[in-house]
Amino acid sequence: MSRPARAVAPDSSERAEIDLAPPPAPPAPARGADPQRRERLVLPPASAASAAPLPFDPVLMAAGANVAVRSIGRRLFGWKRYGGSVEAICRAALDDCWTGEFFAGSAGHFKQFWTRDLAMCTPALCRLGFRDQVIRSWAWGLERFERAGRVTTTIFNRRFPRDVYAYGCDSLPLLLYGLRAAGAQHLVHRHRALLADAVERFVDIVLDTETGLARADGYFSGPRDCMTGRSTVFANTMIALLGGLLDELPELPNPLRGHDVRGGMLHHHWSGDFFRDSLDREIPSGDANVWPFFFGIFDDPDMQRRSYRTLEDRGFTQPIPLRYFERRMPESELPIPKAFTPNYQGDPCWMQLAPAYLKVLGAVDEVTMRRHRTRMSELIARDQNYLELYTPEGAPYRGRAWLYYADAGMIWAAMFLDVL
16 A cells, blocks of 8 residues: 555544554556556455554543433333324434534434534435525534534534544545535535645545555544444545545545546446445445445446345345345454444444435335335334334344443434435
C-alpha cells in the first residue's frame, strides 16, 4: 500500500496509527491503467483486536451506559407500542424521532444525531413531507460540526461530535448526499470551508492513491461498524459516491477526479454473480450487494439480478431481509461489541438494510419484493414498532447479560414507508 493506514480515534481529531501488517503488494499500475491487467487482490484477514481504537472516551462511555440502562428497561418492560396500521406505526415512530431540533437515529437509545442514518433516510423523509424538518436537521448538525472543525458519524448530547468507533468513511459522502437529496445546497455554500477541509481529510485517510480503492490496511466506521473488513465494498461505494457528488459542487475541491473506483470494484470485488464483501473475504455480504445499487454506483439489471439471486439462494433474506452474513463470524467481531453484543452484525436481519434491499429489488423482481415486504409488515404489526434487528428465528435481538436489547422506533421506518 502507498502509506500505513491511519484511523481516527473517537476522542481526538488526531489520527491514530493502526498497524494491520499487510503483506507486501506488487506495484500498482499507474492511475488510469487497464483494470483488467491488474492482479486481483486477495488479502489475509485483518486482526479484530487491533482494527479499531477502544472507545475510552467519557462521551462514548456515557452513551454506552445509556444504551445498557435503556436496554435493561426495554427487556423488563418492553418497548413502546404504537396502534393502528403498519403505516401508522411507522409514522408514529418517525414522529418520536423528531427532537424538535433534528431527526434522531431512533426514539430509543440511538436518540442522537447520526449522519449516515439521516442521510440514508433523507430522500424518503422528503417524499413523505418532512423536507423542512430534514433541512433543519442538517443545518443543526452542520453548525455543531463547524464548531468542532470536523464531520463525524454522530453528535452526542446535542453538543459532542464523535466518531463511532473510528473515522467514518461514509460521514462526508452521505452528508453531501443528504444535502443534495433535500435540495439544501445553500448549506454547502455556508459551510464550504469546513467541507473543503473534510474532503482533503477524507482522501488522506480513506483513499489508497496507488490502487484507487479504499485502504486495505485500515479500519473505517460504517453501518457495519462492529466487524473488520479490508477495503470493503461499502467503503469503496462511498469513495465513488463522493467523487460523483463533488463533480456537481464546483465550490468544493475534487481530488477524486480521475480515480476509476467503479472499475476497481468491478475488477477486485465483483465475482460474476455477487460482490465479495471485501479484499480479505471471497464470500458475499448483504450490504456489499445492496449499497452499490442503492446509491447508483452500478445500475446494470443483470448484475442486480445475479446479486439478489445470490442473496435469496444463500438465505440472506430469511426470515426477512437482510442479513449481513450467512452465519456468525466471531473472528471478525471487534472486541467490545463481541463482549456485549455477540453476533450483532453476523446473521441477524437488519431493518436498516431491509428497505434499502426492497427498494433496489423492486426494480428487477417486484414479486419477490412484495413477498418480503409482506413478511416485514407482519413483524412490524406484531411488535407494533419498527425495531432495529431480529434474530434468524424472528425474535428481537438480545445481547449478553441484559446489557443490549434491539432498539425501537428507528428512523429507518421512513425508508420502509417509501416502499409501501
